Amino acid sequence: MLRVAVVGSGPSGVYTAQGLVQQSLVPGVRVDVLDRLPCPYGLVRYGVAPDHEKIKSLQNNLRTVLEDERVRFLGGIRIGPDALPAARLRELYHAVVYCVGAATDRHLGVPGEELPGSWSATEFVSWYSAHPDSGAEGFVLGARSAVVIGVGNVAVDVTRILARGAAELSPTDMPQSALTALAASQVTEISMVGRRGPSQARFTTKELRELGALPDTEIVVDPGELELDPAYNDPSGLPAANRRNVEVLRGWASAPPRNPASRSIRLRFFLRPVELLAGKEGDGGGRVDSVRFERTVPDGHGGVTGTGRYEDIDAQLVLRSVGYRGVPLDGLPFDAQHGTVPHLAGRVVRDGAIAPGEYVAGWIKRGPTGVIGTNRPCAKETVTSLLQDAETLLRREVPEDPLVALRAEGLTPVEWAGWQAIERAEAELGASLGRGVVKLPDWASLLAAAARTAGA
Ligand code: NAP
DSSP: OOEEEOOOOSSHHHHHHHHHHHSSSSSSSSEEESSSSSOOHHHHHHTTTTOOOOHHHHHOOOOOOTTTTTTTEEEEESTTTSSSSSHHHHHHSSEEEEOOOOOOOOOOTTTTTSSSEEEHHHHHHHHHHTTOOOOOOOOSOOOOOOEEEOOOHHHHHHHHHHOHHHHHHHTTTOOOOHHHHHHHHOOEEEEOOOOOOOGOOOOOHHHHHHHTTTTTTTEEEEEEHHTHHHHHHHHSSSOHHHHHHHHHHHHHSOOOOSSSEEEEHHHSSEEEEEEEEEEEEETTSEEEEEEEEEEEEEEESOEEEEEEEEEEEEEEEEEOOOOOEOOOTTTTBTTTTBBBOOOETTEEETTTTTEEEEEEOOOHHHSSOOOOGGGHHHHHHHHHHHHHHHHHHHHHOOOHHHHHHHHHHHOOOHHHHHHHHHHHHHHHHHHHHTSOOOOOOOOHHHHHHOOTTTTT
16 A cells, blocks of 8 residues: 655645546555645635636535545644654655645835735735635725736736625625625726736736626726837737737727726736835825836847836735745755755655655646646656655555554544535535625634534
8 A cells, every 4th residue: 555645735736646546557545635724725725716616616626536535635734843744744654745835925025015005915815715824904995096016817816806896706705804895995996017018928818808807897008008019019929828918908908998987907017116105194104005116118038127217006005916936845955046846757856866755746846837737737747756666665664544643643634524514614604694605714713613523
């Protein structure tokens, strides 16, 4: 029996578990999928926007894997020196695959970044996704204009959620407190700002188009900013996805004015953030009030250069959506420049040599890029490496059942029945509020719900 621990139950972790049990090279593989949260699915639960029901429904595919008799979900287990040390985990299993994603956000490194009213998009996403570590609130309170810095898919998500009304958000599983706050939001102007040109934006066309379909929302694109982009006049040399983005933006820029709408989304380009400025005392009292951008122009090599001309955009809410970043893991080597764990085809590389029995998949392996499906081939590569190593890995003795050993160490994992109890509690909460499923937003309520397993 080859016993494997997968750390992290997001898409990369679950696809790794699936790859390990759905193969015929090594019979008798058993996989424990550990997660520090009592809930599975990682960013599918805590990152995919609540109004993206179709992508959210991927949870059903992931569920099938976690319900396989050869796979166990063990939630509420954190790997770390003060919890379950990585070295101890390694003793309990023949192999450990780290699929922990990219847990933090990148920084802008400009003055004013930490002003009240300036948040990372991750903090905003965690709040409306009911992440139990969130704790933050007051994002939209008192704000009339918002600036979203960055033009990736996360920027599009947070822009769209800011622009949606209560009627559209209510059917989602958004926690009640976030729904109430967003329903009362007075934010009517949202600017999403890229430092480079429209042909270099990272969002995908499907997500971009969705902005144009928002009810009662006007999309504003300045044709002059599109023209700054050399690819605008001849987009034929662009990859298809970028070309489609340019076409959509071009359509919006040349569209005749529509009926007045309650909200507007301005898509801005060639503006590099240089400073977040606070409101004057008594007028917002030290909270962010605008963002200063420097106008940029293409440098001919895919980058931009500054022009020394500046523009301030009003914003009492700033969401910095400039990408995620991996964090160092207990006991594992770390490439600080890329925020990833060094590896060869998924095998962890320590001091230039392969570390036997340690693997990575997902964002901690390749960096925070790609859509959910990108994790399939990524996990497959890691699984192939692990199975090639199986003969060697099996030579090491491990406990008969690692779960018994974990319990003996005083750990009390939330098992599948506990997660199902959380799901029931979320359905009950939604019913009591006249909504569908509504997520529990804090550790106490999640753990209390998990304890109410059938028969407990
Ligand atoms: P991303 O795609 O890497 O986009 C980051 C954006 O931030 C880029 O526009 C980047 O501009 C900009 N940026 C970086 N540093 C900056 C700085 N110092 N100043 C100004 N702008 C800066 O990251 P993401 O949006 O967080 O998405 C992460 C991954 O998740 C992506 O692969 C994305 O497709 C995926 N995702 C997918 C979906 C979906 O499929 N619906 C939803 C959410 C996320 P430059 O290009 O100039 O660096």
